[in-house]
Amino acid sequence: MQDNNKKFTLWLLAWPIFIELFLQLMLGAADTLMVSKISDEAVAVVGFSNQIFYALTLLIMTVASGAGILIAQMIGAKKEQDARTIAIMTVNVSVMIGLILSVFLYTKPLVIVQWLQLPDSLLPMAEIYISIVGAGMVLTSLMLALSTVIRNTGNTRGPMYTAIAMNIVHVFLNYAFIFGAFGFPEWGLTGVAISTVISRLFATIMLLVMFVNSFENKIGFKDLRLFNMKLFKDVMKIGWPLGVSNSAYMIAQLVLFSFIAVIGAEELATRTYLNTLESFCFMLGYSIALAVQIQIAHLYGAGRTREAYASAYRALWIAIVLAIINAIIILVFGKQLLGLFSNNSNIIILGVSMLGLNLILQTGKSLNMVVGGALNAVGDTRYTMIVSVCCQLLITVVMSYWLGVYLGWGLLGIYVAMITDEYVRGFLAFYRWRGRKYLYRVERAERRKLEAHTTTQLE
Numbered sequence: 001m002q003d004n005n006k007k008f009t010l011w012l013l014a015w016p017i018f019i020e021l022f023l024q025l026m027l028g029a030a031d032t033l034m035v036s037k038i039s040d041e042a043v044a045v046v047g048f049s050n051q052i053f054y055a056l057t058l059l060i061m062t063v064a065s066g067a068g069i070l071i072a073q074m075i076g077a078k079k080e081q082d083a084r085t086i087a088i089m090t091v092n093v094s095v096m097i098g099l100i101l102s103v104f105l106y107t108k109p110l111v112i113v114q115w116l117q118l119p120d121s122l123l124p125m126a127e128i129y130i131s132i133v134g135a136g137m138v139l140t141s142l143m144l145a146l147s148t149v150i151r152n153t154g155n156t157r158g159p160m161y162t163a164i165a166m167n168i169v170h171v172f173l174n175y176a177f178i179f180g181a182f183g184f185p186e187w188g189l190t191g192v193a194i195s196t197v198i199s200r201l202f203a204t205i206m207l208l209v210m211f212v213n214s215f216e217n218k219i220g221f222k223d224l225r226l227f228n229m230k231l232f233k234d235v236m237k238i239g240w241p242l243g244v245s246n247s248a249y250m251i252a253q254l255v256l257f258s259f260i261a262v263i264g265a266e267e268l269a270t271r272t273y274l275n276t277l278e279s280f281c282f283m284l285g286y287s288i289a290l291a292v293q294i295q296i297a298h299l300y301g302a303g304r305t306r307e308a309y310a311s312a313y314r315a316l317w318i319a320i321v322l323a324i325i326n327a328i329i330i331l332v333f334g335k336q337l338l339g340l341f342s343n344n345s346n347i348i349i350l351g352v353s354m355l356g357l358n359l360i361l362q363t364g365k366s367l368n369m370v371v372g373g374a375l376n377a378v379g380d381t382r383y384t385m386i387v388s389v390c391c392q393l394l395i396t397v398v399m400s401y402w403l404g405v406y407l408g409w410g411l412l413g414i415y416v417a418m419i420t421d422e423y424v425r426g427f428l429a430f431y432r433w434r435g436r437k438y439l440y441r442v443e444r445a446e447r448r449k450l451e452a453h454t455t456t457q458l459e
Contacts, residue, residue, distance in 0.1 A: 014291035047272025055250035066239020076301025098141025105134020132193035241385035364422030
């Protein structure tokens with residue numbers, strides 16, 4: 001294996017994650033751009049449905065996120081066998097969760113969208129898209145588990161290569177199925193759904209090959225039976241608060257989109273286009289946040305708490321600067337960029353007016369992502385859970401409805417609520433990190449070991 005100290009540096013971790021995220025965002029942008037050639041209604045369906053899939057993805061990440069953090073900590077503590085066992089258990093549990101979701105979404109595609117009040121005119125397209133893409137949730141679940149495990153061993157390049165391949169396959173099939181190119185049938189939105197499932201299957205196969213070679217002791221079929229209850233409890237101790245946080249975020253985002261759907265179909269399409277553009281604003285910051293979380297977990301496991309503490313601040317400033325630069329670029333070229341997706345003047349005017357607020361939003365997102373991720377890396381997930389649940393309920397949901405729907409501010413009210421949520425959570429996480437609670441705990445334990453060792457030598 002590579003030298004761990006070199007492998008877990010911020011730059012070596014961050015740049016492949018950035019490329020991976022960038023390609024995923026390009027995939028989403030290509031999706032939106034191609035689907036926009038079908039109709040704005042089709043874009044609204046894809047945007048709405050993808051929010052549902054994203055929310056379920058966060059639920060799937062309950063186990064994977066906790067496992068990823070613990071794997072990095074175990075490798076830092078030079079306990080690779082335990083890290084390997086955690087990785088295997090994570091994949092097994094993720095497959096079971098994915099199968100359950102696949103069956104539900106394939107058989108009951110309209111249950112969620114009707115509950116979230118998607119306009120009746122969009123229901124036929126939503127039923128087709130959700131049933132096909134939803135049937136492949138087992139692939140999404142497995143893909144996420146595999147990439148999380150691989151990434152937290154310090155190999156961030158593997159998922160990057162997978163993203164490149166998946167991006168190429170998906171864009172090619174999208175073009176072929178939407179427009180009937182290269183002799184393929186012209187399937188429209190149905191083709192987009194089929195393309196999504198096929199590209200994820202391809203990515204899953206690639207990641208499985210990498211997974212079996214992720215540790216010095218190669219993983220075989222017989223290892224899939226491995227299960228260690230103590231390690232699983234350790235994973236869930238970190239993971240269940242992350243799961244609750246993700247669920248709170250999931251519910252809040254779904255409710256948020258239901259509010260926008262109530263406001264109007266144009267607003268829903270606008271928010272979908274803005275989601276695509278805004279993704280380019282925070283992808284660099286988010287790649288830094290993911291990288292520093294892995295780095296801090298590794299340093300924390302190795303007992304290098306001072307380096308872990310300083311790493312969060314260094315990453316924070318880098319993430320904020322990059323997010324601001326990207327937000328300014330999007331703001332300056334906003335009209336032209338939105339024009340690529342839609343020729344509806346109302347959508348373009350509304351979207352451009354929101355991009356000024358996006359500059360403020362992205363700074364708060366960077367603060368929240370980096371410092372919140374640092375807290376999660378050391379296992380302080382219960383605090384982030386409490387903050388997340390309270391803020392999602394009181395700010396994202398209540399404030400969004402009050403401003404956006406009740407007072408009639410529309411999309412402006414939604415953005416004001418999102419900005420408030422990001423900054424409140426970000427500053428609360430920053431305050432907690434400065435307290436160094438979990439870092440001091442490790443330092444005290446190390447001092448006790450040193451004192452005990454010194455006492456033994458004197459005796």
